[in-house]
Every structure is written in C-alpha cells, then in structure tokens.
Amino acid sequence: MTTALEPWTPRDSLGEALHQLRMNGAFYCHSDLTAPWGFTVPAMVGHLWFHLVTSGVAWLEVPGNEARYLQRGDLVLVNHGSGHSLRSALGVPAPSVADLPKEIITPRYDVLRYGGGGAPTTFVCGAVRFDAPAARHLVASLPDVIHVQPEGPYDTGWVPATLSLMAAEAKELRPGGEAVITRLADILVIQAIRTWIRADAGANRGWLGALRDEYIGRAISLVHRDPARPWTLAALAQEVAMSRSAFAARFSALVGEPPMHYVTRWRMYLALDVLEGSGATVNELAGRLGYRSEAAFARAFKRVIGVSPGAVKRSAGP
Numbered sequence: 001m002t003t004a005l006e007p008w009t010p011r012d013s014l015g016e017a018l019h020q021l022r023m024n025g026a027f028y029c030h031s032d033l034t035a036p037w038g039f040t041v042p043a044m045v046g047h048l049w050f051h052l053v054t055s056g057v058a059w060l061e062v063p064g065n066e067a068r069y070l071q072r073g074d075l076v077l078v079n080h081g082s083g084h085s086l087r088s089a090l091g092v093p094a095p096s097v098a099d100l101p102k103e104i105i106t107p108r109y110d111v112l113r114y115g116g117g118g119a120p121t122t123f124v125c126g127a128v129r130f131d132a133p134a135a136r137h138l139v140a141s142l143p144d145v146i147h148v149q150p151e152g153p154y155d156t157g158w159v160p161a162t163l164s165l166m167a168a169e170a171k172e173l174r175p176g177g178e179a180v181i182t183r184l185a186d187i188l189v190i191q192a193i194r195t196w197i198r199a200d201a202g203a204n205r206g207w208l209g210a211l212r213d214e215y216i217g218r219a220i221s222l223v224h225r226d227p228a229r230p231w232t233l234a235a236l237a238q239e240v241a242m243s244r245s246a247f248a249a250r251f252s253a254l255v256g257e258p259p260m261h262y263v264t265r266w267r268m269y270l271a272l273d274v275l276e277g278s279g280a281t282v283n284e285l286a287g288r289l290g291y292r293s294e295a296a297f298a299r300a301f302k303r304v305i306g307v308s309p310g311a312v313k314r315s316a317g318p
Contacts, residue, residue, distance in 0.1 A: 027108045028126040028182050034115030038087035038094035047127045048139065049078040050189050051086065056121025061085045065144055073150040073160060077192050079142040088121065109182070126185050133269035137207040138193070146196050162188055210254035215240040219251065223263055227270055228290035231263050268304040275312045282309045
C-alpha cells in the first residue's frame with residue numbers, strides 16, 4: 001500500500017502530515033443573534049468546532065477553561081468534540097442549540113435567527129472532522145481552545161481577508177454561497193491549526209514535536225509513505241543513520257511509544273480508514289499492508305482498534 005507523493009507534497013515531515021489532512025464538515029451554520037441571547041453546543045465526539053465572529057461580541061465558555069471574550073474577526077476552535085456555550089453576556093440562559101428554530105438551507109447548512117432584539121452579533125459556525133489517519137495524532141495534540149485574533153500572535157493577516165469574503169457571502173446567500181462559505185471555513189480551520197503550530201510552544205511536544213525532529217520526523221515520514229514495507233527497528237534506525245538503541249530511546253521519548261508499536265498503530269489506522277470507506281476485503285487489505293496472513297492482520301487490528309476488521313466492515317455497510 002505504498003503511497004506515492006504528489007510532486008508538490010511538502011518535503012518536511014510536519015508539512016507532509018498537514019498535507020494529508022482531509023476535512024469533512026458535519027454541518028455549518030450562519031447565526032444572526034440579538035442580545036440577550038445564548039445557546040449551548042452539544043459535545044460531538046471526534047469533531048472540532050469553529051466559531052467565527054463576523055460582527056458584534058460574545059462570550060465563549062468551555063468546561064475546564066476560562067471564559068473568553070470574542071469580538072469581530074475572532075476565530076475560535078473548540079477541540080476534542082467538547083460541548084460549550086456562547087452567550088451575549090455571562091449568566092444569560094443558554095438552551096441547547098438543537099432546540100432553537102433554524103432555517104434549513106441544505107442538509108448541512110442552517111441559518112439561526114434568535115435573541116431578544118438588542119445589540120446584534122453574527123457568527124459563522126461549524127463542526128468538522130478530519131478523515132485521515134494523521135488527524136488522530138494531530139487532534140490529540142491540540143489544546144482545548146485555539147483563539148485567533150486579528151493582529152494577534154496567531155494571525156498573519158489571513159483572518160481579516162478571509163473574514164471579509166465570508167461576511168460578504170453570508171450577508172446575502174446567493175447561488176453557490178453555501179459552497180463558498182464552507183470552503184472558506186475549511187481554510188480558516190487549517191490556517192488556525194498551522195499558525196498555532198508555528199506560534200505555540202505546546203506544539204513542540206509529543207507527536208508534533210517528534211515531526212520536527214531531524215531524525216524521528218524522517219522516520220515517521222518513511223513509515224507514513226510506505227507502511228507496507230517490512231519495517232524493523234534496525235531498518236528504521238539505519239534509514240536515519242542512528243544506532244538501534246539511540247533511535248529507540250529517542251523515538252519513545254518524543255512520540256510516547258516504541259517505534260514498532262507506532263508502525264503497527266499507523267497501519268491499523270490506515271486499515272480502519274479503508275474499511276470504513278471502501279469495498280476492499282479484509283484479506284486484500286492485509287496484503288496491501290504487508291501482512292502475510294489475514295489472521296495475523298486481524299489480530300493486530302483488534303489489538304489496536306478494539307474490534308475485529310470484519311465488524312468494522314459490516315458496520316460500514318455495502
């Protein structure tokens with residue numbers, strides 16, 4: 001199952017990981033709100049929420065974190081599928097957003113108009129998930145909240161530019177406007193993650209930090225590019241010109257697990273991705289990932305994922 005790199009794929013390990021991300025939006029919403037207003041967004045496991053303030057102000061409350069004041073041009077990502085609340089002022093009642101009346105534009109795009117008639121606030125919001133094995137590592141590395149402010153430490157001028165385009169589309173939903181807004185929203189999410197990685201010291205730890213390491217980052221990239229290769233500890237160490245003991249110790253310290261555990265887990269994440277979305281048989285997939293028998297592959301899959309590959313395939317349907 002060797003994956004050939006496209007000619008323009010970034011050659012640094014972190015760039016490759018970001019390049020592989022595939023975003024899938026669960027839904028998007030444009031909100032026209034008037035004070036006093038408030039609503040609670042339910043938890044959605046495996047998803048990342050974003051809220052972009054196109055006008056007005058708001059307060060964001062995420063359990064376990066301090067309340068954040070938001071104003072025009074602010075973008076927040078709420079990670080790990082956490083439930084959270086948005087309000088015009090602290091203490092304002094915040095019913096579940098699912099119980100508020102919405103205008104359904106498409107099955108994945110709503111317009112919410114709600115509030116007491118006071119000062120206006122508008123949002124573009126959405127829930128997205130990443131359909132790529134690397135996303136599991138990336139999302140686990142993110143903080144609970146990423147707050148991007150115009151001219152703040154995370155911004156390089158792209159927020160105001162993208163905001164102006166989204167605001168123009170949201171003001172008057174013309175034909176194709178939903179597609180424009182959702183694609184711009186996807187760009188905002190990726191840009192916010194990229195700038196957090198560049199600006200925050202927390203991005204230098206764990207899996208993200210390992211990708212930046214000259215030796216371990218290269219080893220991870222090699223595994224990602226060619227997961228079916230019969231990797232051994234010795235082979236990986238030789239590829240990055242390190243001794244086996246030094247490589248194993250460095251890899252475990254940075255990534256948090258031994259090299260061969262990572263190789264197996266990466267293969268199983270790839271297998272899960274394929275089983276959930278294609279017609280490949282378990283036997284075919286075992287061969288594509290370098291396993292000599294379906295039984296050996298199935299044992300590894302169940303050990304890492306927790307269920308059998310056959311069960312995943314059956315739940316995915318025809």
